[in-house]
Amino acid sequence: MLSLGSNLGDRLSYLRLAVDGLRDSLVAVSSVYETAPWGVTDQPDFLNAVCIVADPARDHWAWLRAGQALEREAERVREQRWGPRTLDVDVVSVDGVRSADPELRLPHPGTAERATVLVPWLELDPDAEVSDVGRADALLAALPAADRDGVRKRADLSL
Numbered sequence: 001m002l003s004l005g006s007n008l009g010d011r012l013s014y015l016r017l018a019v020d021g022l023r024d025s026l027v028a029v030s031s032v033y034e035t036a037p038w039g040v041t042d043q044p045d046f047l048n049a050v051c052i053v054a055d056p057a058r059d060h061w062a063w064l065r066a067g068q069a070l071e072r073e074a075e076r077v078r079e080q081r082w083g084p085r086t087l088d089v090d091v092v093s094v095d096g097v098r099s100a101d102p103e104l105r106l107p108h109p110g111t112a113e114r115a116t117v118l119v120p121w122l123e124l125d126p127d128a129e130v131s132d133v134g135r136a137d138a139l140l141a142a143l144p145a146a147d148r149d150g151v152r153k154r155a156d157l158s159l
Protein backbone atom coordinates (compact mmCIF):
# COMPACT_ATOMS: atom_id res chain seq x y z
CA MET A 1 0.00 0.00 0.00
CA LEU A 2 1.31 3.42 -0.94
CA SER A 3 0.32 6.76 0.59
CA LEU A 4 0.22 9.97 -1.42
CA GLY A 5 0.39 13.53 -0.14
CA SER A 6 0.71 17.03 -1.56
CA ASN A 7 0.51 20.51 -0.08
CA LEU A 8 2.19 22.74 -2.65
CA GLY A 9 0.94 24.04 -5.99
CA ASP A 10 -1.85 22.21 -7.81
CA ARG A 11 -2.20 19.49 -5.18
CA LEU A 12 -4.80 17.38 -6.99
CA SER A 13 -2.76 17.34 -10.21
CA TYR A 14 0.26 16.03 -8.31
CA LEU A 15 -1.79 13.22 -6.79
CA ARG A 16 -3.17 12.45 -10.24
CA LEU A 17 0.34 12.36 -11.67
CA ALA A 18 1.17 9.68 -9.12
CA VAL A 19 -1.96 7.61 -9.75
CA ASP A 20 -1.43 7.88 -13.48
CA GLY A 21 2.16 6.67 -13.13
CA LEU A 22 0.94 3.66 -11.12
CA ARG A 23 -2.05 2.84 -13.34
CA ASP A 24 -0.72 -0.50 -14.64
CA SER A 25 -0.47 -1.85 -11.08
CA LEU A 26 -3.41 -0.12 -9.49
CA VAL A 27 -5.84 -2.27 -7.50
CA ALA A 28 -7.74 0.47 -5.63
CA VAL A 29 -7.51 4.19 -4.91
CA SER A 30 -9.12 5.91 -1.93
CA SER A 31 -11.06 9.14 -1.86
CA VAL A 32 -9.13 12.37 -1.57
CA TYR A 33 -8.87 13.85 1.94
CA GLU A 34 -8.07 17.40 2.99
CA THR A 35 -5.88 17.09 6.06
CA ALA A 36 -4.45 19.38 8.69
CA PRO A 37 -0.64 19.25 8.67
CA TRP A 38 1.14 17.21 11.34
CA GLY A 39 4.85 17.40 12.22
CA VAL A 40 5.40 20.93 11.01
CA THR A 41 1.99 22.49 11.63
CA ASP A 42 2.79 25.91 10.18
CA GLN A 43 2.28 24.87 6.54
CA PRO A 44 -0.67 24.55 4.14
CA ASP A 45 -3.19 21.72 4.42
CA PHE A 46 -2.40 18.54 2.53
CA LEU A 47 -4.42 16.46 0.15
CA ASN A 48 -3.85 12.82 1.08
CA ALA A 49 -4.94 9.52 -0.43
CA VAL A 50 -3.73 5.94 -0.46
CA CYS A 51 -3.60 3.32 -3.17
CA ILE A 52 -3.28 -0.43 -3.19
CA VAL A 53 -0.97 -1.68 -5.92
CA ALA A 54 0.09 -5.13 -7.10
CA ASP A 55 2.75 -6.21 -9.55
CA PRO A 56 4.45 -9.59 -9.25
CA ALA A 57 7.50 -8.14 -10.99
CA ARG A 58 8.09 -5.51 -8.28
CA ASP A 59 9.50 -6.05 -4.81
CA HIS A 60 9.41 -3.46 -2.00
CA TRP A 61 12.57 -1.75 -3.27
CA ALA A 62 11.01 -1.36 -6.69
CA TRP A 63 7.99 0.32 -5.10
CA LEU A 64 10.30 2.73 -3.23
CA ARG A 65 12.08 3.59 -6.48
CA ALA A 66 8.77 4.00 -8.30
CA GLY A 67 7.58 6.42 -5.60
CA GLN A 68 10.82 8.38 -5.73
CA ALA A 69 10.63 8.60 -9.53
CA LEU A 70 7.12 10.04 -9.22
CA GLU A 71 8.34 12.58 -6.64
CA ARG A 72 11.04 13.65 -9.09
CA GLU A 73 8.43 13.96 -11.84
CA ALA A 74 6.52 16.29 -9.54
CA GLU A 75 9.70 18.38 -9.28
CA ARG A 76 9.82 17.83 -5.59
CA VAL A 77 12.76 19.64 -4.05
CA ARG A 78 14.57 18.38 -0.97
CA GLU A 79 13.32 20.41 1.88
CA GLN A 80 12.93 20.41 5.60
CA ARG A 81 11.82 17.20 7.30
CA TRP A 82 8.02 17.06 7.38
CA GLY A 83 7.89 20.36 5.47
CA PRO A 84 5.79 21.30 2.42
CA ARG A 85 6.14 19.26 -0.76
CA THR A 86 4.53 18.89 -4.18
CA LEU A 87 4.35 15.12 -3.82
CA ASP A 88 5.20 12.59 -1.16
CA VAL A 89 4.91 8.89 -1.92
CA ASP A 90 5.52 6.58 1.04
CA VAL A 91 5.59 2.81 0.95
CA VAL A 92 3.37 2.09 3.94
CA SER A 93 3.17 -1.70 3.87
CA VAL A 94 4.07 -4.58 1.60
CA ASP A 95 2.47 -7.95 2.30
CA GLY A 96 4.84 -10.25 4.17
CA VAL A 97 7.71 -7.76 4.32
CA ARG A 98 9.25 -6.27 7.45
CA SER A 99 12.33 -4.11 7.19
CA ALA A 100 14.42 -2.05 9.61
CA ASP A 101 16.67 -0.68 6.86
CA PRO A 102 16.62 3.14 7.26
CA GLU A 103 16.30 3.49 3.47
CA LEU A 104 13.09 1.48 3.53
CA ARG A 105 11.41 0.75 6.82
CA LEU A 106 8.35 -1.50 6.65
CA PRO A 107 5.74 -1.14 7.77
CA HIS A 108 6.34 2.62 7.54
CA PRO A 109 7.02 3.60 11.18
CA GLY A 110 4.69 6.60 11.27
CA THR A 111 1.60 4.67 10.24
CA ALA A 112 0.10 3.95 13.66
CA GLU A 113 0.07 7.68 14.56
CA ARG A 114 -1.15 9.04 11.24
CA ALA A 115 -4.87 9.47 10.81
CA THR A 116 -3.98 10.85 7.35
CA VAL A 117 -2.97 7.31 6.33
CA LEU A 118 -5.28 5.21 8.52
CA VAL A 119 -8.54 6.90 7.44
CA PRO A 120 -8.08 6.41 3.66
CA TRP A 121 -6.64 2.93 4.18
CA LEU A 122 -9.67 1.85 6.23
CA GLU A 123 -11.92 3.17 3.48
CA LEU A 124 -10.33 0.65 1.08
CA ASP A 125 -9.85 -2.16 3.60
CA PRO A 126 -11.87 -2.12 6.83
CA ASP A 127 -9.75 -5.04 8.09
CA ALA A 128 -6.41 -3.36 7.39
CA GLU A 129 -3.58 -4.28 9.77
CA VAL A 130 -0.22 -2.69 10.45
CA SER A 131 2.03 -5.77 10.77
CA ASP A 132 3.20 -6.38 14.34
CA VAL A 133 1.40 -3.24 15.51
CA GLY A 134 -2.33 -3.81 15.26
CA ARG A 135 -5.55 -3.29 13.41
CA ALA A 136 -5.85 0.04 11.65
CA ASP A 137 -9.33 0.66 13.09
CA ALA A 138 -8.07 0.21 16.67
CA LEU A 139 -5.04 2.41 16.02
CA LEU A 140 -7.26 5.13 14.60
CA ALA A 141 -9.64 4.90 17.56
CA ALA A 142 -6.68 5.35 19.94
CA LEU A 143 -5.63 8.67 18.37
CA PRO A 144 -6.79 12.02 19.75
CA ALA A 145 -10.15 13.05 18.32
CA ALA A 146 -8.49 16.19 16.92
CA ASP A 147 -6.31 13.99 14.67
CA ARG A 148 -9.36 12.22 13.24
CA ASP A 149 -11.26 15.48 12.86
CA GLY A 150 -8.32 16.91 10.89
CA VAL A 151 -8.97 14.39 8.08
CA ARG A 152 -11.93 15.46 5.95
CA LYS A 153 -13.13 13.71 2.82
CA ARG A 154 -13.24 15.95 -0.25
CA ALA A 155 -16.26 14.46 -1.99
CA ASP A 156 -15.85 17.06 -4.75
CA LEU A 157 -12.45 15.62 -5.75
CA SER A 158 -11.45 12.21 -7.06
CA LEU A 159 -8.41 10.47 -8.50
Ligand SMILES: Nc1ncnc2c1ncn2[C@@H]1O[C@H](COP(=O)(O)OP(=O)(O)OP(=O)(O)O)[C@@H](O)[C@H]1O
Binding pocket: 064, 080, 081, 082, 083, 088, 089, 090, 091, 092, 101, 102, 103, 104, 105, 106, 107, 108, 109, 110
Ligand atom coordinates in the same frame (compact mmCIF):
# COMPACT_ATOMS: atom_id res chain seq x y z
N1 LIG B 1 8.57 2.96 3.98
C1 LIG B 1 9.20 4.00 3.42
N2 LIG B 1 8.63 4.68 2.39
C2 LIG B 1 9.28 5.73 1.83
N3 LIG B 1 10.48 6.18 2.21
C3 LIG B 1 11.08 5.54 3.23
C4 LIG B 1 10.47 4.43 3.88
N4 LIG B 1 11.31 3.99 4.87
C5 LIG B 1 12.37 4.78 4.84
N5 LIG B 1 12.28 5.71 3.86
C6 LIG B 1 13.31 6.70 3.57
O1 LIG B 1 12.88 7.95 4.07
C7 LIG B 1 13.70 8.91 3.43
C8 LIG B 1 13.09 10.31 3.59
O2 LIG B 1 11.80 10.31 3.08
P1 LIG B 1 10.94 11.62 3.09
O3 LIG B 1 11.79 12.83 2.78
O4 LIG B 1 9.77 11.37 2.19
O5 LIG B 1 10.50 11.70 4.62
P2 LIG B 1 9.29 12.51 5.15
O6 LIG B 1 8.13 12.22 4.24
O7 LIG B 1 9.67 13.94 5.38
O8 LIG B 1 8.99 11.86 6.57
P3 LIG B 1 8.24 10.49 6.86
O9 LIG B 1 9.11 9.41 6.29
O10 LIG B 1 8.14 10.46 8.36
O11 LIG B 1 6.88 10.55 6.19
C9 LIG B 1 13.86 8.42 2.02
O12 LIG B 1 15.18 8.65 1.59
C10 LIG B 1 13.58 6.93 2.10
O13 LIG B 1 14.67 6.16 1.69
Ligand SMILES: Nc1nc2c(c(=O)[nH]1)N=C(CO)CN2
Binding pocket: 004, 005, 006, 035, 036, 037, 038, 039, 040, 045, 046, 048, 081, 082, 083, 088, 116
Ligand atom coordinates in the same frame (compact mmCIF):
# COMPACT_ATOMS: atom_id res chain seq x y z
N1 LIG C 1 -1.59 16.22 6.94
C1 LIG C 1 -0.38 15.82 6.57
N2 LIG C 1 0.70 16.31 7.21
C2 LIG C 1 1.95 15.92 6.82
C3 LIG C 1 2.10 14.99 5.76
C4 LIG C 1 0.95 14.49 5.12
O1 LIG C 1 1.02 13.67 4.17
N3 LIG C 1 -0.28 14.92 5.55
N4 LIG C 1 3.35 14.60 5.38
C5 LIG C 1 4.42 15.10 5.97
C6 LIG C 1 5.76 14.68 5.53
O2 LIG C 1 5.92 13.33 5.45
C7 LIG C 1 4.35 16.09 7.05
N5 LIG C 1 3.02 16.42 7.44
